[in-house]
Amino acid sequence: MNKYVLCLIMWGFFCFPSMWAQSKYYANSQVWLQKAEACKSPLVYKDHYPIRIVKSIKDEKAYQGWRMEDAGNVSTLFHESLKKHSGIILDFGEHLTGYFSFTLKMLQENIAADAPVRLKFTFAEVPAELNTPFDPYPGSLSRAWLQDEVITLNQVPVQAQIPRRVSFRYLKIDVLGASSFDFTFDKLVMKAQSSVLLQPSVLANTTDPLIQKINNVGLSTLKECMQTVYEDGPKRDRRLWIGDLYLEALANACSFKNHDLTKRCLYLLAALSNDEGLLHATILEEPEPHPQYGQYCLDYALIYNVALLEYVKTTRDLATGNDLWPVVVRQIEMALRQFSPDMIYDMQKPPLYWLVFDWKDGYDRQASMQGLTIWSIQNSYELAKLLGKEKDVSSWLVLIKKMKKAARACFYNKKTGLVESGAERQISYLSQVWMILSETLTQKEGRRALSSVMAMSEACYPGSPYAYHYVLEALLKCNMNKEARELLINYWGNMVEKGADTFWEVFDPKDDFISPYNFYPINSYCHAWSSTPVYFINKYPDVFQSGLK
Structure with missing residues (x-):
């Protein structure tokens, strides 16, 4: 082999690793990588x-x-x-x-x-x-x-x-x-x-001073994590995770409005999925964009669908929605392989996927995964309608009904009004939350479930701002606006009162030293999934910007 050919091979190896990283499942993955690069946000x-x-x-x-x-x-x-x-x-x-x-x-x-x-x-x-x-x-x-x-x-x-x-x-x-x-x-x-350029609008002058501070700290958190992708934490990890992308994009849409950053992340994740079409949970950018191989979180894969829906609803960018529609369909197909014939998520069925939901020891995720899957399919169907593809997936409507019926039979205790998860019939906040967000429980049932679980000292409560985001979503869905406002003030406001100038990766008001990594200084104290007070405060001004106490 002559030196010229060898140099070309070596140049290609170092300059185009994405050629090997891109998914073989989607024919357009290389085009998607190019589109991701085209909307890369300049740094300020x-x-x-x-x-x-x-x-x-x-x-x-x-x-x-x-x-x-x-x-x-x-x-x-x-x-x-x-x-x-x-x-x-x-x-x-x-x-x-x-x-x-x-x-x-x-x-x-x-x-x-x-x-x-x-x-x-x-x-x-x-x-x-x-x-x-x-x-x-x-x-x-x-x-x-x-x-x-x-x-x-x-x-x-x-x-x-x-x-x-x-x-x-x-x-x-x-x-x-x-x-x-x-x-x-x-x-x-x-x-x-x-990558932040635009200054967000000012809150109403009727906004409680503490909520003003919460919003400002949320904006600072979001700004720090908005780099050339939505980073989960600028100190540690410094990469794109699907769960963080979804929550950051919600907050960004209500504040800085850098929609190109959201678009870039959606294309990167799609292009770098595995060769079955399943999304990797996380993407690294250097030396070229590539996935963290083998890192699969099935709940995150399904959340991608909802992130795409929210992007399309916000921007009306139907072209991107149509581009990435096959990814949406494939995530649902992959998730359904993990369900039993009676449409219950099987925690023991191989492959055993990592389910995130929260940093919390002892938390049983089965009921939550059942609810999240239903929620994702419902939102994916909404995306299908926006794209004019609802006839292609009309079977999803039947599937949703079956999964809800199965969920109520398996997890819902009519006597107590609570969702119970796993063999031990665990009662947790998030089991109630995901059955509410998926509309498996009615609004009335959801109000009862949330009121009950939040009054139970023995219930498994959330351990991270990521999980509390969904608790707050469920409270608002159940029209428990007073309780939602109180949660925002008592949880994120507690961080502010403890000196936070950006919101933390994990926070338990009962334990300042909690760490999923056995050493609290390694925690991220500026973390993307904690920034969503910005979303709530701006999305629901009647709840969070009013003068009501």
Whole structure:
């Protein structure tokens, strides 16, 4: 083989990995990748600088036991030896995502640096991240996600940049090594990035001040996660997940209105499905868009259908709806393989798919999956009507009736008015929620079920903002507007009162240290699926922007 041919092969290997990543099931997958690239949102950059020096204060009443207190003017860092200030903490005033750079200068004239300078930068979204030892690391995810960086500089003066993208509000700087000469910063800058261009409309002046804050924190969360895809968390994972896409797109449609970002994500997911046509739950962009192979979440695959419906309803982009319609049909076909002959979701039927729904130990997902499947098929049928394809899937109407009837027979306890899931007949919030959203329960039955479960101390309650989104949806569907408003204030408002400037991946008001990963600093404290107060507050102004208490 000559060198020219070899070079072409190697060039193709490195430049076109998507040719191997794209789905073989859909004939148009390569075209979809091109369409996804065509609507890639440009990033907007803005320089930010630290606004104050702070110090960590141990406080049992503060979130995770730590709070920040003002400790001085940032100008100190540009006039005094950094060696005197090792361990200093800077507050940038808000959560930022992007690239951090700095310049060091000598403080004394006619003195040369006679040794390298070694610095440690620790970036934190919340105060406890700076006050919890990272090592020995007990977490279940990669230690590399934690944002501590050591950099060695051979000379001063020097310009340098932390090589990886970071997401933080607080920055701790430690001097790990220096000689006798004195040096300090000449510049500290964070070049923040997001795809957000449009400023959302202002809420009504009758809106409760706490709800105003909740909306603002939700917008900040959403802005940080809106990069070249809807990222689930800009600090950790930093990839597109279907569940996050759906909720972010709802919030975006009511605020920033970057519909091209939604369109890009829908096309990427479709093009990179597996060779049976089943969607991967998550997509990574570098070095080229590719799926996280083998990552299948059947509830997420079905949620994709609803995300596409909402996009088409919002934009009237029927062309995209028609393009991706085969993906909708295939997700339902794949999901139905997991049902028994009597139309009950079989938790033991191979392949055993991962079902998300919530970060919650001990939560039985069978009834929820039954309800979500019905909900997805109903919404998919609505999409079919928008696209003029309802005759092609008229059998879905019969199927929906069968599944609802089976669900009521298997899961619904008429005596208690509650949905019970699994062999242990577990009572959880989400089992009620998904039977309400799927309209398996009537509005009256739903009101009774929600009122009962929310009064039960022993019921399995949600463990994440993602799950609470659907609880809030169910409350509104049952016309329980007062309870929906109270939930928004008591749950997301609780995070705000604990100091959140972006909403967190997991939050349990009973446990500030909860983590699905065995180590709470690895949690994402700016997480896409937590941003949906923006959707509710703007979608339902009579409920959330009125002066009612």
